[in-house]
Amino acid sequence: MRPRSIAALLVLFALIALTSAGVRTDENARESAPAPPPQGADGSIEPELTPIRANPLPPGAAAAGAEEIKAITRAYSGRIEDSSYRDGEWAVRIDGRWYYWEEGRLLTADLRPRAEEFTPLRFYRYYRGPLRIREVDSELADRLRNILAERRSDPPVRHPGFQDALYGVSSRAEAENTMVDVTFLGRRTRVHPVTVEALRRVENEVREAASRNPEVEEFVGDLNAVEGFHWRNIAGTRARSFHSYGVAVDLIPGYYGGDFGYWRWAAEAGVEDWWALGEEDRFMIPQPIVDAFERNGFVWGGKWLFFDPIHFEYRPEVFLLSPEDTE
Numbered sequence: 001m002r003p004r005s006i007a008a009l010l011v012l013f014a015l016i017a018l019t020s021a022g023v024r025t026d027e028n029a030r031e032s033a034p035a036p037p038p039q040g041a042d043g044s045i046e047p048e049l050t051p052i053r054a055n056p057l058p059p060g061a062a063a064a065g066a067e068e069i070k071a072i073t074r075a076y077s078g079r080i081e082d083s084s085y086r087d088g089e090w091a092v093r094i095d096g097r098w099y100y101w102e103e104g105r106l107l108t109a110d111l112r113p114r115a116e117e118f119t120p121l122r123f124y125r126y127y128r129g130p131l132r133i134r135e136v137d138s139e140l141a142d143r144l145r146n147i148l149a150e151r152r153s154d155p156p157v158r159h160p161g162f163q164d165a166l167y168g169v170s171s172r173a174e175a176e177n178t179m180v181d182v183t184f185l186g187r188r189t190r191v192h193p194v195t196v197e198a199l200r201r202v203e204n205e206v207r208e209a210a211s212r213n214p215e216v217e218e219f220v221g222d223l224n225a226v227e228g229f230h231w232r233n234i235a236g237t238r239a240r241s242f243h244s245y246g247v248a249v250d251l252i253p254g255y256y257g258g259d260f261g262y263w264r265w266a267a268e269a270g271v272e273d274w275w276a277l278g279e280e281d282r283f284m285i286p287q288p289i290v291d292a293f294e295r296n297g298f299v300w301g302g303k304w305l306f307f308d309p310i311h312f313e314y315r316p317e318v319f320l321l322s323p324e325d326t327e
């Protein structure tokens with residue numbers, strides 16, 4: 001093909017891209033659309049929790065993703081090359097490619113027209129400190145009761161492109177090469193390098209707490225294993241678990257004491273209102289350990305509606321979106 005024809009084709013593609021981008025952003029209907037059904041497991045797919053934004057933003061596409069993109073850019077400044085408002089939405093650039101907000105889906109331009117096929121990453125307001133079990137109204141309760149059946153018939157799909165780029169891992173082989181060996185609280189595991197420093201600080205703080213608090217000391221002593229990297233999807237979904245990127249760690253106890261260590265265990269055991277289970281029926285982690293993780297950028301899965309109390313996930317951007325006094 002002659003260079004002129006190639007140039008003409010490029011112009012044509014650019015026009016098509018501009019037109020489709022225009023269609024998406026003019027639509028603007030998702031701002032007022034009903035909330036999507038709740039989704040969960042391994043926690044990183046969550047139903048709408050508390051309002052995401054620290055400050056209510058005026059409606060309109062211009063603001064879409066502004067706060068979240070700012071937080072992502074700050075949290076991963078070593079990876080994010082640029083962020084800007086372009087083609088009707090906020091976007092971040094990694095390795096020369098732009099990822100558009102798309103309600104948390106963070107999609108490249110070619111995937112934006114297919115946004116509805118994908119489930120978003122959740123950016124939520126997170127509260128620090130002790131667990132407060134969430135009140136669930138009857139409407140949400142009905143949806144939660146059906147969640148396992150819905151998952152079986154139509155497991156949510158998340159496009160992995162943004163996370164693959166962010167963590168530099170897009171295949172199991174790449175992941176295996178990226179992970180580093182660490183010892184955490186005396187147990188060996190593998191994690192992504194981005195978490196190593198934070199985990200080291202968590203460990204120091206937990207050790208310090210254990211020296212004063214017998215409950216913490218006992219928990220650490222009873223740990224069966226620590227599981228970081230594990231290439232897998234989130235149970236019941238087609239979304240890559242944060243364990244696949246080595247940015248989540250499970251503290252696996254030797255003994256659950258008859259408590260539910262995961263929301264699915266309760267749901268599958270026939271607990272009808274599993275989301276309302278009290279602390280006495282959930283596996284709990286001593287508060288000083290939760291505090292140490294939170295101080296270092298890890299959210300605790302025990303606070304998710306789809307509770308996963310052995311799970312901690314490195315989400316510094318979530319803390320940037322959550323002021324200290326978040327209710």
Ligand SMILES: [Zn+2]
Nearest residue numbers: 248249250311
């Ligand atoms: Zn986990």
